[in-house]
Amino acid sequence: MNARPPPTSGWSVPRPEAEHVRSLLEAAGSLDRTWRPLVEGDRIIWPLLKGATAPEGTTGERIVVAQDAWAHAPPSIDPHRRMHDEMAGWLRMHHNDAASLHEALLSDLPQRWERLGDLVLLPSSAFGSSAWQERFASDEARPWACIATALKAARLGFQNVVASDTVRSSGATMLLGDHGEVEMLDHGVTFRFDATRQMFSSGNVTERHRMGDFDLRGETVVDAFSGIGYYTLPMLVRGGAEHVHACDINPEAAAWLLKGARSNGVDDRLTQHIGDNRDTLPKLKGAADRVLLGLLPSSEHAWEDAVRCLKPSGGWLHVHMNVEEERIEDWCQETLQQCLHYAMEVGR
Known part of the structure; x- marks a missing residue:
């Protein structure tokens, strides 16, 4: 924190010229923004940094000011x-x-x-x-x-750039503070994770909130790439899902998801399946009303298993993928046809 003492001088200027002079002093690096300006009659006195000078030709004059005359300026909201x-x-x-x-x-x-x-x-x-x-x-x-x-x-x-390894490691580097553990409230949901170890994508906030907006009462959901619970926790806490099966290959992320579920009081409606979902998803055949496929850039390798997870009566697939904007409509049709093909193969 800035601990400079109060100024010993200020720049006195007629009130009508005060704002213009302030901008000149600030541009010159002469204005001490830590302190409020003084008002003396029809003049404004701007606080000056030690050794600072006003640009040549600036209206007004430097005057000596007692240090106890200044009051701290409120912090900027910006x-x-x-x-x-x-x-x-x-x-x-x-x-x-x-x-x-x-x-x-x-x-x-x-x-x-x-x-x-x-x-x-x-x-x-x-x-x-x-x-x-x-x-x-x-x-x-x-x-x-x-x-x-x-x-x-x-x-x-x-x-740090998210690693391209299987578990999508974060590896953020601490500069101040002795640990990266985070507990944060987002849209009514508490998330817990270690920022130096796990990725938390603030960029998917809209989709994260949207998944919590669904009325999931009575539904069983499979989250095929659950991580620390970006979607699992909103579906349990806000969506009211009856049960979520959370699949993830990263045991550290799964441990943080469990901590988050306990913090939100929903761990009794959560079952975790730790390991490669090519092994875990087949064990959930016919269990789900909906399946989340929230892996970027692509979750395509899990689509067939996801279709098999749906109940015989059918259900919803939520497919996330990086797609070029001009290809979105074509991609939607291609994805729909591929998933319908998988559904026909398994009699859905």
Whole structure:
């Protein structure tokens, strides 16, 4: 957190010119946003950073101000603004010898991140530029606590590309905090997982919520790729499914799903099948009212077994797949025909 003392000077300007001068001071890196401006009659006094100057020709004048005259400004509601301000202070504290580089470094701050409970994951590319790497090489100080403060997070990490291995490992790297375990509430459902070990896809939030919107009372569901429960838990907690059979090849993910089910009080309606679903799905033949096939980029290898899982009276398949937008209609027809072919083969 920025612990700079209050300013000893400010820039006094007539009230009608105050906003224009504020923008000039901010652009010049002279404005101390930590403190509220002062009002004295028809003049506004903007707080100045130590040693800062106003651009030549700026309306107004520098005046001496008692340090106890200033009051803290409220934090910005814009997290990007908060990060910029916190990092500007951090750079002044640790890299003031490179002041000419500060604006370029501040313009290269991450613009997006993923929030998982009290853990924020920055993109793996964040702070990867040569300019930032040169700064880090010149000083062992790191801004992770500063960024966590700006983003109101207790822990901070880097996202990593999801591995292409069978269990789709995450491997997020912690920067601040001693573990990656997460317990988070999403749309009325508690999820639990270890972000350094399991993938949690915030990108599928719409589909995750939609699966919980179905009225599944009285239904038995098979989730062929359950992971930590992206769909299993919403179907149990919000959809009211009578029972879900959750299949996954990753025993760690399955363990976290069970923890999540217990946290939501639905573990009595969950049966887990750990192992390759080419082995587990055939054991669920004829058991399901619907089957989820939530594996990307493709779950096609499990379609035939999924059809066999449906009850003799039929049911629903939810097929997820990466498809080029211009091919969606053709893909839907091709997928329907393929699944109907499997259904005819097994007498559905």
